[in-house]
Amino acid sequence: MSTAAVPATKRGVKAGKPVKSQRTKAEARLGWMLAGPAFVVMLAVTAYPIAQATFDSLFSYRLTTPDEREFIFLDNYLLLFSDWTFWRAFLVTLLITLVTVAIELVLGFALALVMHRALKALRGALRTAILVPYAIITVVSAFAWYFMFDINSGFVNNWFSWVPGISADLDWFGNTWTALSIIMAAEIWKTTPFIALLLLAGLAQVPGELVEAAKVDGATRSQQFTRVIIPNMKAAIMVAVLFRALDAFRIFDSVFVMTGGDQNTEVLALLAYRQSISRLEIGLGSAVSVVLFACVLLMCFIAVKLFKVDLASGTDQSQAKAKKGGAEQ
Amino acid sequence: MNPKTKSRLGWTVVTVLVLGYSLFPVAAIFATSFKTPGDLGNQTFLPTSWTWQNYEMIFVGDAQGLFLSALRNSIGIALIATFIAVVLATLCAYAIARLDFPGKRIILGAALAVSIFPVISVVTPLFNLWRTIGLYDTWPGLIIPYLSLTLPISIWTLSAFFRQIPWDLEQAAQVDGATQWQAFRKAIVPLAAPGVFTTAILAFFIAWNDFVYGISLTSTEAARPVPAALAFFTGASQFEEPTGAISAAAIVVTIPVVVLVLLFQRRIVSGLTQGAVKG
Amino acid sequence: MKRNWSRAAAAAAAATMVLTACGGEDDVPVLTWYINPDDGGQQALAQQCTDEAEGAYRIQTSLLPNDAPAQREQLARRLAAGDSSLDIMSIDPPFIPELAEPGFLAPVPEDVAERTTEDTLEGALAGAMWNDELVTVPFWANTQILWYRESVAEAAGLDFSEPVTWDDLIEAARDQGKYLSIQGIRAESMTVWVNSLMESQGESILVDPSAGAEELETNLESEAGQRTAEIISTIGSEQLAGPGVASLDENQSMLMFQRDNGSFMVNWPFVWPATNAAAEEGSVDADLPDDIGWAEYPRVDPDIPAAPPLGGINLGVGAESEHPELAFEAIECIVRPENQTEYFLTNGNPPSSASAFDDPAIEEDFPMAETIRDALDHAAPRPQTPYYNEISESIQLNFTPVSGVDAERTPANTAQYILDVLRGERLL
Structure with missing residues (x-):
């Protein structure tokens, strides 16, 4: 996240002038000419399909019996909301989201602090290491975790057989809770670095003088942390949490690879996939997709309205500051 | 022990812990990729005897048709999707950072909205559309949807980068007698290039990582990317397990990622934290 | 462009064998055979029948996923997409009705049906039918x-x-x-x-x-x-x-x-x-x-x-295939009893044809062949x-x-x- 250090742009200085000249018009045209293609492409690859999905979700439509396609209005949704399979997938998705984000926040904070305070010589190594889980393919990470715990090929049962409850006979993927734990562990491992990096950027924004002042005032370490550092990082924390939560809610790859939804570990994205891609029930699958999309929108809406998360803080805020700075010059 | 050595020792321990955290699962699958079929079931971390046979299987053996074509598809598709996204995003971000025009916020907002989009929601309609217009199981059939993953992050990251460029330099150069193009090339390009490059790396990671589009919109070696192909590996017969081949292929596709991270960790970190968006 | 690339890939995969049949490939109709994973047997058969066809057609294989439902998923999606590249498909019997019912499979010509099912084992034959018609040709039976x-x-x-x-x-x-x-x-x-x-x-x-x-x-x-x-x-x-x-x-x-x-x-x-x-x-x-x-x-x-x-694989032809006659010609070549024998010996997948069990080499490699054959007669789809x-x-x-x-x-x-x-x- 950039800070007030961003120099005022030339345009920023002029933007305040209220003259609607030929030039502004030309600028607007140029702006849309440059930005337009990207904008159109983004809309074309998402807005059109989701509209189509919404339309399809009103039909009973199976790909292998195209002649029996039939308009059934909201029946697909009624079926979803009256079926425990859907609610179970919903709850599992919610659980995974809550647990992983909570743990990642704590773990991510620890990692961010480590990176923040680390000796210069170590920083490079730490950052490199932490980027590996971030950049690795999710499917690869899922296989890695799967092979580690798999009752047939994994070494975990062998290594940890001294822990009560773990023995050579423990089938991690044969039981809902153990399977979910591994899925969540893999997700946490893979995405904590992302949160840690965002928090690191947040930490860098906390004014050092404030911490020093607190120290002088005799604040303990934990007081410095809870009273000074965290309040000053609130924006960064909220953005990190929201992005991760939205991401976690769409979880698919790890579950697909590790259990395929068995042992009641099915998540919403997998449910949508199974209905439309495996069963070829386009109508029903589209309904699940639309519901999933609505959930994500709702989460976003709640965050923005209720918690006042400023998603645009990365750019617009600094722009505002830059503008302000420019105007004062 | 004086405080300095003590702190150094503490940091070494912490570093080792973080390294262990980050690398352990990778190390595990690395070790698995060198196991013989007999070792796969023996529940140990390291192979009892190291073998290249899993790598032989995917590069010259039975699985090569599956793996090599997937590798080619993945590299080609991810690179093209990255390239298109970066070009479009560069123009877009330049306009956002440099020009004042109505609808700027809408564009940034749209990028944000697209980046939170559940891929699975658009896959079914795309599948239906692609099969009617013949894009199913082709490169463009993946490149186009990949733009929904790579474009938003590119726009955000680049906008953030471009805002930090002191555009006044351009004018300063012009004052010094350079033409506008010269000024742009000499003063601005060197400043903007690192940002564009970083953005390209991040976009590539995301395209490289895709799984949902990969399994839903392809069905043969013509376009199937590596993550999807991993789920297709087989053992010697249809009932035997492909753990070794999967592990070897997983390591192969992790190498480029690790190399990029090793070379550009500083840039990647700054790009990630500036854009503050993940696809 | 993509097609050329995948063609090149298939050619590379069979590089050693392709050498024999390299001349004048360009005008030869290409039949794509979607195969389930095996030990290379279908690839070898594709090559063998290509050679025997002497330029009438060339079979190129394309690999399907590991498990049968995933294979069905891929095939159904492509068939529903009206893909004309589905010339020959290896299909697991239980999924045949779903593909046959909406007319995704080209009908098996009567003469081909007659010749290819002369001595097919009872169980295997049952798995190839839908609505009392032969809609696929039995290739091997499990x-x-x-x-x-x-x-x-x-x-x-x-x-x-x-x-x-x-x-x-x-x-x-x-x-x-x-x-x-x-x-x-x-x-x-x-x-x-x-x-x-x-x-x-x-x-x-x-x-x-x-x-x-x-x-x-x-x-x-x-x-x-x-x-x-x-x-x-x-x-x-x-x-x-x-x-x-x-x-x-x-x-x-x-x-x-x-x-x-x-x-x-x-x-x-x-x-x-x-x-x-x-x-x-x-x-x-x-x-x-x-x-x-x-x-x-x-x-x-x-x-x-x-x-x-009862398991196994039957061969079907896509309704949209551009070369259905050639595809059935190729299928007749593939499922010949001696080829089924060879496939059993090299890949471990038992024949669906009774006479294919007669080769003494089978008894040597699979001493339980008799038991398998009996089982195939009693197997229920x-x-x-x-x-x-x-x-x-x-x-x-x-x-x-x-x-x-x-x-x-x-x-x-x-x-x-x-x-x-x-x-x-x-x-x-």
């Missing part, structure tokens, strides 16, 4: 037999020259403290098992498989259904199939059978070459193969012959309905984990579940 460790059988006093029952096996495994190798994973193999247990009592899962979605009825709520669930639940609740039963697929159950606590196993013939290879390689005891015996699939009722599972996928998944859902199966409730629940799903009243 079935499960009972494999046993002679040492364990001896200790338990079981005589395998006579048919044995599931009860015998359960009791022997219990007494000897050994594990029974069944397939307990939530996958197609579970439906395979349930179907065989039902059919072995002379009942089918569906009352009338050709009925529409609204009218389908099951036979699960019956004595046979209860007996089926009872066998599965006994093995599950007493942990007779070991602690990892939830992840026991065909391969894992074979590996368990090979270990010291292995006893009896129902499985496909691939286990024989696989076990021999493992013994040669040293990953299992070198003399393990000597301890392995085989017999007919276990019975449920001692007086009713068992109906072992899984329900042949366009809704097979839904039915199979419902069975898998309700019959796993096997430890949770209840003789009273599970069959009734499954029956209800299937009806709800088919009537669109429930998700799957």
Whole structure:
């Protein structure tokens, strides 16, 4: 996240002038000419399909019996909301989201602090290491975790057989809770670095003088942390949490690879996939997709309205500051 | 022990812990990729005897048709999707950072909205559309949807980068007698290039990582990317397990990622934290 | 451009063999054969028939995913997409009706049907039909037999020259403290098992498989259904199939059978070459193969012959194929009995043609060939309905984990579940 250090742009200085000249018009045209293609492409690859999905979700439509396609209005949704399979997938998705984000926040904070305070010589190594889980393919990470715990090929049962409850006979993927734990562990491992990096950027924004002042005032370490550092990082924390939560809610790859939804570990994205891609029930699958999309929108809406998360803080805020700075010059 | 050595020792321990955290699962699958079929079931971390046979299987053996074509598809598709996204995003971000025009916020907002989009929601309609217009199981059939993953992050990251460029330099150069193009090339390009490059790396990671589009919109070696192909590996017969081949292929596709991270960790970190968006 | 690339890839894959038939490839019609994963046998057959065609056509293979439902998914999606590249397809029999019903498969010309099914084994032929018509050509047929460790059988006093029952096996495994190798994973193999247990009592899962979605009825709520669930639940609740039963697929159950606590196993013939290879390689005891015996699939009722599972692969032609005649010509070449023999020897997949078993080389490599052939005559196909996928998944859902199966409730629940799903009243 950039800070007030961003120099005022030339345009920023002029933007305040209220003259609607030929030039502004030309600028607007140029702006849309440059930005337009990207904008159109983004809309074309998402807005059109989701509209189509919404339309399809009103039909009973199976790909292998195209002649029996039939308009059934909201029946697909009624079926979803009256079926425990859907609610179970919903709850599992919610659980995974809550647990992983909570743990990642704590773990991510620890990692961010480590990176923040680390000796210069170590920083490079730490950052490199932490980027590996971030950049690795999710499917690869899922296989890695799967092979580690798999009752047939994994070494975990062998290594940890001294822990009560773990023995050579423990089938991690044969039981809902153990399977979910591994899925969540893999997700946490893979995405904590992302949160840690965002928090690191947040930490860098906390004014050092404030911490020093607190120290002088005799604040303990934990007081410095809870009273000074965290309040000053609130924006960064909220953005990190929201992005991760939205991401976690769409979880698919790890579950697909590790259990395929068995042992009641099915998540919403997998449910949508199974209905439309495996069963070829386009109508029903589209309904699940639309519901999933609505959930994500709702989460976003709640965050923005209720918690006042400023998603645009990365750019617009600094722009505002830059503008302000420019105007004062 | 004086405080300095003590702190150094503490940091070494912490570093080792973080390294262990980050690398352990990778190390595990690395070790698995060198196991013989007999070792796969023996529940140990390291192979009892190291073998290249899993790598032989995917590069010259039975699985090569599956793996090599997937590798080619993945590299080609991810690179093209990255390239298109970066070009479009560069123009877009330049306009956002440099020009004042109505609808700027809408564009940034749209990028944000697209980046939170559940891929699975658009896959079914795309599948239906692609099969009617013949894009199913082709490169463009993946490149186009990949733009929904790579474009938003590119726009955000680049906008953030471009805002930090002191555009006044351009004018300063012009004052010094350079033409506008010269000024742009000499003063601005060197400043903007690192940002564009970083953005390209991040976009590539995301395209490289895709799984949902990969399994839903392809069905043969013509376009199937590596993550999807991993789920297709087989053992010697249809009932035997492909753990070794999967592990070897997983390591192969992790190498480029690790190399990029090793070379550009500083840039990647700054790009990630500036854009503050993940696809 | 992509097509050229994939063509180049296929050519590269077969580089060594291609050399012989390199001239003038450009004008030759290319037939794409979507193959299921095997040990390279279909690739070799494609090459062989290409050579024999002398320029009439060229067969190029394209690999499908690992498990049968995923193969069906890929094929169905492409067929629904009206893809003209689906010239020849390797299809698992239970999924044939779903593809045949909407007309996705080109009809098999009568003369081809006649020539290719002259001596096809009973079970395999049944799996190739839909609505009393041959819609695919049988290529190879698979079935499960009972494999046993002679040492364990001896200790338990079981005589395998006579048919044995599931009860015998359960009791022997219990007494000897050994594990029974069944397939307990939530996958197609579970439906395979349930179907065989039902059919072995002379009942089918569906009352009338050709009925529409609204009218389908099951036979699960019956004595046979209860007996089926009872066998599965006994093995599950007493942990007779070991602690990892939830992840026991065909391969894992074979590996368990090979270990010291292995006893009896129902499985496909691939286990024989696989076990021999493992013994040669040293990953299992070198003399393990000597301890392995085989017999007919276990019975449920001692007086009713068992109906072992039927698997295998049939070849179909896509309705949109640009070269259907050539495709059927190629299929005739592929499924010739001597090719089926060769395929059995090299890939371990048994022929669907009776005469293909006559080659003495088979007896040498597969001493249990006779048992397999007999099994194929008695094998029962899984329900042949366009809704097979839904039915199979419902069975898998309700019959796993096997430890949770209840003789009273599970069959009734499954029956209800299937009806709800088919009537669109429930998700799957």
